[in-house]
Amino acid sequence: GKTEYKEFFKSVDNSDELLDAFNTGYVLLKTDAVFSEPISIQNDLTIVGNNKILDEAHLNYDSGANSTINVNGATKEITVTMSGVTIENTMDTYARGISLGNNTGKVTLVLEDVTLESYYYALNVAASNEGGVEIIVRNSTIKGWAAVNVWSKVNATFENCTIIGDSVT
DSSP: OOOOOEEEOOOSSOHHHHHHHHHTTEEEESSOEEESSOEEEOSOEEEEEEEEEEEEOOTTOOSSOEEEEEEEOOOSOEEEEEEEEEEEEOOSTTEEEEEEESOSSOEEEEEESOEEEESSEEEEEOSOOTTOEEEEEESOEEEETEEEEESSOOEEEEESOEEEESOOO
């Protein structure tokens, strides 16, 4: 069938519209998107970034772990694909870029032409991913104190990537 993209135009003031676009399963970013809460993904999602930025403004920031994107609690097999996007989390304590955890369905994460940068864990595969995790990263840069942090079983492939970190965990 024909793939339909929901376009997201407003960046800072309308997180509800952004989250609504994410719920359609396809997002074509037309501008940088800054939002006040972590994005939670539990279903298939494709983000076409057009070299735009996804960033969390951390308006509700507390001292606990804070991710820009959480793939958390998926109960079925899902695939999350992101291309041509910069994902940032510049807050300090335990700041994460993309975090995957507590998924009972298999999660496949595909990143292509992505810059993923976080102060702490840029790509975090947390505990309790019973369904398994597969990560495919191509032509991307991942930067963080622990650029890739793994707490549960994962099959990961990195092709033509730059990974910059201060720690190996």
